[in-house]
Amino acid sequence: MDFLLSGVAACGACLFTNPLEVVKTRMQLQGELQARGSYVRHYRNVFHAFYTIGRVDGLAALQRGLIPALLYQFGMNGIRLGSYGLVESAGYIHTPDGHLSPLRSALAGATAGMLGSIAASPLYMVKTHIQAQSEAEIAVGHQYQHQIFPPGSWLVALSAGMTSSVVVAVAMTPFDVASTRLYNQPVGPQGKGLMYKGLFDCFSQTIRTEGIFGTYKGLGACYFRIGPHTILSLLFWDELR
Template sequence: MDFLMSGLAACGACLFTNPLEVVKTRMQLQGELQAPGSYQRHYRNVFHAFITIGKVDGLAALQKGLAPALLYQFLMNGIRLGTYGLIEAGGYLRTAEGGLSPARSAAAGALAGVMGAYLGSPIYMVKTHLQAQAASEIAVGHQYKHQIFPPQSWKVALAAAMVSGIAVVLAMTPFDVASTRLYNQPTDAQGKGLMYRGILDALLQTARTEGIFGMYKGIGASYFRLGPHTILSLFFWDQLRTLYYTYTK
């Protein structure tokens, strides 16, 4: 659970910070190995870069490389924070007297960080290539022409559903947990719930008793259900609509 929660938390943040990552990548590649003043500055500062990218490449370009960025954040932070959490839970950070050892904590943090960075590095490279892609008039650095999925591929829809599903499950899982418990609680002879008075009471009781993680129980199952469910719903809807119009003409 430590790995999952750490990875999903980082993905949630990445959804909002990826445009800044795109701007950062392009500004760092601008003027690569060229003397100051000898090249055209397409991006004068952060705000100018946002405006320029949005105007020339389109607003969607500010989220370039989002798929590998999310995968990178999930993998790197899941491994980094999850590994450190497991080491801490195992009691390896404490001395024989029970006190916290700064040296062990630093070593564990370094080990977890190296593991996360090493395993996430190939994905970070793909992310950088995609974020650097730009229209010729504002292109900086080497322009790789990667294409993750062919146009009109079902994989595009599936990937989009899985990416958007991160934000959905982070926002909705606490309410899903509360509704599941409300439906499943025992009732008296009049059908009144014996454990919760309503959804707010269910949320408050869960948070007080089980902590914040208790409100996110089943988040992994919710996430991996949501993406396929969305794309399959759209697929069957499209097929049924096609059959309907075919046989009713």
């Protein structure tokens, strides 16, 4: 029951925060591996991105990818919060004298987050593909014709796990940028392999071409999303329990 309630709570939060996820995805893919100032910035900031997407793609586009996003949140947070709830109920995050152990709690949370992200990784890829799709006028990144559970969807699960385990937006954003780009990466030049070989190669190429600030694209959207999403998820989870 803990797994079910946790998943439902996360889905409730996702209904409110998915538009910020769309904005974040578009901003993180904007100017991918291009030097600053050498490309057209369709999205100047979070608020301009909201306006631009609504004007060009339509207001409904702000909820693009909602179904896979809901399935991802149900799977990922159902496992994450459900697992943590079981560990908490069993008393494993408490010391023998009954006090809460910050270290055990942090380890349990990080482990549960990684397990949830690995299990739901294919849905994150599907969500990213759909959210990146737009009219040619404001297109960024690779515009996939979406397919369910694309090949290789598990290869970047570790990156997603690392992202979910970090709760501070400033620390999380570079991993979030890397996750988005790894999930949405097209085939490289002349069709020879993928654009990125892995997480660290993605960091290296991004910093080399876009500078260190390239790893912080979408920071505003990430910040505005993670706070409300976490609060709403835990609020709904607590009320449902």
